[in-house]
Amino acid sequence: MNEILQGYNFAYLDEQTKRMLRRALLKAVAIPGHQIPFGSREMPLPYGWGTGGIQVTAAVLGPNDVLKVIDQGADDTTNAVSIRRFFAKTAGVATTTDTATATIIQTRHRIPEFPLSENQILVYQVPQPEPLSKLEPSRGETRRMHALAEYGSMHVRLYEDITRFGHVAISYDYPVMVGGRYLMAPSPIPAFDNPKLHMMPALQLFGAGREKRIYAIPPYTNVRSLDFDDHPFCAGRAPHPCGLCGSETSYLDEVVVDNKGGRLFVCSDTDYCETRRAAGHVGADA
Amino acid sequence: MIADDSLIAARNLSLHFGSIPALVDVSVDLWPGEVLAVVGESGSGKTTLLNVLSGRMRPDEGVVWYRDPAGSLADVHTMPAPALRALHRSDWGFVQQDPRAALRMAVTAGGNVGERLMAQGARHYGNIRAEAIDWLRQVEIDENRVDDLPRNFSGGMLQRLQIARTLVTHPRLVFMDEPTGGLDVSVQARLLDLIRSLVARLNLAAVLVTHDLSVARLLAHRIVVMQRGVAVETGLTDQVLDDPQHPYTQLLVSSVLQA
Ligand SMILES: Nc1ncnc2c1ncn2[C@@H]1O[C@H](COP(=O)(O)OP(=O)(O)O)[C@@H](O)[C@H]1O
Ligand SMILES: [Mg+2]
Ligand SMILES: [Zn+2]
Numbered sequence: 392m393n394e395i396l397q398g399y400n401f402a403y404l405d406e407q408t409k410r411m412l413r414r415a416l417l418k419a420v421a422i423p424g425h426q427i428p429f430g431s432r433e434m435p436l437p438y439g440w441g442t443g444g445i446q447v448t449a450a451v452l453g454p455n456d457v458l459k460v461i462d463q464g465a466d467d468t469t470n471a472v473s474i475r476r477f478f479a480k481t482a483g484v485a486t487t488t489d490t491a492t493a494t495i496i497q498t499r500h501r502i503p504e505f506p507l508s509e510n511q512i513l514v515y516q517v518p519q520p521e522p523l524s525k526l527e528p529s530r531g532e533t534r535r536m537h538a539l540a541e542y543g544s545m546h547v548r549l550y551e552d553i554t555r556f557g558h559v560a561i562s563y564d565y566p567v568m569v570g571g572r573y574l575m576a577p578s579p580i581p582a583f584d585n586p587k588l589h590m591m592p593a594l595q596l597f598g599a600g601r602e603k604r605i606y607a608i609p610p611y612t613n614v615r616s617l618d619f620d621d622h623p624f625c626a627g628r629a630p631h632p633c634g635l636c637g638s639e640t641s642y643l644d645e646v647v648v649d650n651k652g653g654r655l656f657v658c659s660d661t662d663y664c665e666t667r668r669a670a671g672h673v674g675a676d677a
Numbered sequence: 678m679i680a681d682d683s684l685i686a687a688r689n690l691s692l693h694f695g696s697i698p699a700l701v702d703v704s705v706d707l708w709p710g711e712v713l714a715v716v717g718e719s720g721s722g723k724t725t726l727l728n729v730l731s732g733r734m735r736p737d738e739g740v741v742w743y744r745d746p747a748g749s750l751a752d753v754h755t756m757p758a759p760a761l762r763a764l765h766r767s768d769w770g771f772v773q774q775d776p777r778a779a780l781r782m783a784v785t786a787g788g789n790v791g792e793r794l795m796a797q798g799a800r801h802y803g804n805i806r807a808e809a810i811d812w813l814r815q816v817e818i819d820e821n822r823v824d825d826l827p828r829n830f831s832g833g834m835l836q837r838l839q840i841a842r843t844l845v846t847h848p849r850l851v852f853m854d855e856p857t858g859g860l861d862v863s864v865q866a867r868l869l870d871l872i873r874s875l876v877a878r879l880n881l882a883a884v885l886v887t888h889d890l891s892v893a894r895l896l897a898h899r900i901v902v903m904q905r906g907v908a909v910e911t912g913l914t915d916q917v918l919d920d921p922q923h924p925y926t927q928l929l930v931s932s933v934l935q936a
Contacts, residue, residue: 539759541766543796547781550788550795553802554824619802 402449402482408432412450412605416596419607424569425537426520431603435477440470441499443598444516445477447605448497451512451596452478457485459493464501464642464659471499490662500563502584504641504663507593509610515578517599520606522566522576542574545617553622562627568615569608583626583642588614631656634676636667679742679750684709684850684882686750690729690739698906699725700736705901705908709849712876712883714893714914716929717903723886724854726903730884731771731852732761746849766796770843774855776835779842780827786813786838787823793846812841816871833864837871844875851876854886869895890933894918902926 400406408430415429434442452458458478462471466488474497475486487493490503497514507513523533526544536542545566552559559565565582569575577588578597588595588608595608608614618624632639634655641663643656655676658664668677679686685707692700699722707713715723728734730741732753741753746768753761765771773779780789790809791799799805810820816837822830827838836856843851856872857865873896876883887893893900893914900917902910902925910923921927 539762541762541796543792546795546800547784547788547792550791550802550805551784554785554787554806618800620800621803 399481401454402452402478403435404432404446404449408446409450412446415605416447416450416607419596419605420594420609422573423609423612424567424573424575424606426604426606428603429605431600434600436473439518439601441474441497441516442600443602443605444497444499444514444600445474445598446600447514447596447598448478448495449482451514452482452484452495454482454484456494457487457492459487459490459496459662460498461496461501461503461660461662462499464503464644465661467661488662489666490660500579500581501642501659502580502587504638504658504660505666506587507591509592511593513591513593513595515580515595515597517576517578517597517604518601519564520576520597520599520602520604522564522574537573540572542568545574546619549617549619549622553619558622559618559624565624566617568617570612571615574617575606575608575614581627581642582616582624583628585614585616585624586626590614629656633658633664633674635674636664636672636677637674638664638667638672680706682708682744683742684711684744685730685884686742686744687730688740688742690726690736690741692725692729692734692736692738692906698722700729700739701906703739703903703906703908705730705911707850707882707884709882710880711899712881712885712897714897714900715884715886715903716888716890716893716900718929719888721903722906723888723903725906727852727854727884727886731765731769732756766793767846768849770846770848770851772836772839772843772851772853772856774858776827776832776839779839780835782827784826785824786818786827786830789827789838790841790845793842797846808845809841812845813838815844815875816841817867831864832860833868836860836868840872840875844879844881847879848881850882850884852884855888856885857887857889857892865892872896890918890929902929 415427419427434445436442460471460475462468478484479486490505495512499516521533527533549559562582563579564576565585567575567577590611592610594610597606616624629643635657638658641658644659646655648655683706687705690700690703715726717723729736735754742750743753744750787806787809790812791805794805810823813820818834818837827835857868897914900914901908904925910926921930
């Protein structure tokens with residue numbers, strides 16, 4: 392265990408706040424996909440840096456947990472590093488970049504490529520928890536729409552996309568139905584990741600700090616991406632193998648490699664890519 | 678007493694806005710397939726009556742019964758909110774005077790017509806679109822406009838689009854509030870013809886609010902005349918307009934004749 396920073400409670404938040412968060416989390420797990428309001432606290436990070444996710448992580452973290460933090464799939468961005476360091480200091484927990492070793496994974500914008508297990512919790516940072524916010528600005532009205540499961544207007548949005556573009560043009564934060572009941576925003580993960588939400592063995596928790604909402608997908612829950620019978624959901628992926636590890640199934644980032652406009656497609660999940668390379672997989676550009 | 682086959686039976690409705698009596702002890706019945714016009718001058722309580730009959734507004738006193746397709750009566754104002762909203766999505770339709778307020782102006786004509794189908798669970802894009810095209814045809818909008826935004830539609834087309842959007846789920850009962858108000862006379866005439874033929878062909882029941890007696894004459898089987906919240910006269914359209922009994926109705930009819 393690392394040395395814990397003096398003068399702070401375990402994982403920064405006081406016990407009363409954590410109890411409040413856990414109550415909200417329990418409700419969220421009991422009603423899959425339903426948004427639960429909570430009393431979001433000031434955190435020593437600005438909104439947009441994952442204050443919702445951090446509060447959820449703080450509420451579920453125990454001294455024996457092993458924490459992994461990813462941002463767009465990478466463990467080494469400023470945001471991921473500072474959140475990891477924050478919990479190493481305030482909770483003294485072990486941290487890792489290895490997906491399989493982690494017991495809690497806090498993420499922004501991705502789901503790891505390696506399948507998660509029942510022993511893991513995936514915590515999402517959520518900027519906008521309300522999937523209907525673009526269609527209906529009134530909070531009261533969206534609450535009513537959820538209460539009555541009136542989601543026809545969301546299908547109007549899909550209808551319009553198919554009419555205009557021939558396909559649904561939502562590439563991030565693609566809306567899903569959770570447990571056949573609640574419409575949910577999966578946070579800005581690529582639509583490519585949506586199938587992983589379905590029947591995932593790990594517990595999935597979602598925290599929106601600015602909007603003060605928590606929601607959850609319990610293990611092995613049915614999660615369906617909205618679609619039409621004759622235009623089934625399809626998860627897009629760039630038609631290339633990873634230049635470094637050769638994976639033909641992972642989600643790719645396009646990176647500029649030199650100042651002559653050279654480009655490379657590589658796994659967005661850095662741990663996945665490194666693990667594959669360590670196991671001997673080699674891409675064309677490695 | 679409520680007849681066995683009435684679709685709507687409203688009894689002793691009263692509603693005040695402060696000291697303004699918008700409805701005073703109003704009772705009306707509506708039969709399946711019947712068009713009932715609510716007439717009277719501006720401020721007489723027509724829109725309020727429509728809103729109370731359709732459950733959008735709660736009366737201070739009185740009750741509105743609705744008979745569902747299975748034949749059982751439900752009190753519109755005590756049924757659970759989900760049940761009322763479901764009625765508005767399926768069995769009932771609403772056509773308001775300003776189509777811009779009812780339509781989604783940033784959504785194509787096809788999307789506007791298809792919305793109620795999708796709200797009812799339709800999940801086949803091709804079928805929804807085909808049905809939208811069929812309804813555009815029925816309200817005399819060129820099917821080539823199915824992918825256009827209503828932004829560029831004329832006032833008459835917008836109102837016809839609103840009607841298509843409302844009728845696509847085959848409601849049994851449509852509430853209409855001055856559906857031809859604000860339109861040019863020639864456009865009005867065409868729209869009235871369309872409404873008349875649709876109502877007859879689809880065997881729709883309708884409550885039609887209008888301040889225009891000629892609209893009532895053309896479309897309605899029966900008329901209820903409102904004055905300061907009171908239903909002063911009710912009867913078959915021709916009887917009421919040709920032989921008005923109440924002094925206020927006589928005044929209304931004679932002012933039309935003079936105009
Ligand atoms: N929401 C409201 N608040 C206060 N007064 C209202 C409201 N709605 C209607 N009224 C008043 O009630 C009376 C009846 O209005 P309304 O039903 O709109 O008449 P009509 O449709 O026949 O023109 C009018 O005096 C109107 O000013
Ligand atoms: Mg009115
Ligand atoms: Zn790779």
